[in-house]
Amino acid sequence: MKQANESKFQFKGFKINRSLIVHNKSKGEKKLSISFSPKGLINKESAIFTLFLKVIISDDANSLNIEIEAKADYQFKSELEQETLYNYFYINAPAILFPYLRAYISSLTALSGIPVITLPTLNLTNMAEDLKNNTTEENLQL
Numbered sequence: 001m002k003q004a005n006e007s008k009f010q011f012k013g014f015k016i017n018r019s020l021i022v023h024n025k026s027k028g029e030k031k032l033s034i035s036f037s038p039k040g041l042i043n044k045e046s047a048i049f050t051l052f053l054k055v056i057i058s059d060d061a062n063s064l065n066i067e068i069e070a071k072a073d074y075q076f077k078s079e080l081e082q083e084t085l086y087n088y089f090y091i092n093a094p095a096i097l098f099p100y101l102r103a104y105i106s107s108l109t110a111l112s113g114i115p116v117i118t119l120p121t122l123n124l125t126n127m128a129e130d131l132k133n134n135t136t137e138e139n140l141q142l
Contacts, residue, residue: 009088014072022065030059040135090128
């Protein structure tokens, strides 16, 4: 019997650190905009990459503002090449986390008594450079 290989990059889970919804009634159809603010932390000693992702959703009438701040942890194999780690940290990590945030936002708005917001699936590869520039390395030396 062949044994499955362990993945070199594993999603360990996420948590929501902060949620904010501000909703003021306004009439008419409003256009939503979404923005992201990513940060990363690499701990090579424990082989953990932590992604901090802030999602801001607002409308053009300033009647809706949603802010979600999430933290996700990923375990990686430290022997991986730099380019492979780049792809895992800066491209794959946000793509893995986003469906969870998308579902959270839909549930949160549904339970808040406002129109349900279901974000579209998004290609987040354009976030890679911003995330790379906002990633630091943690060195734990005792």
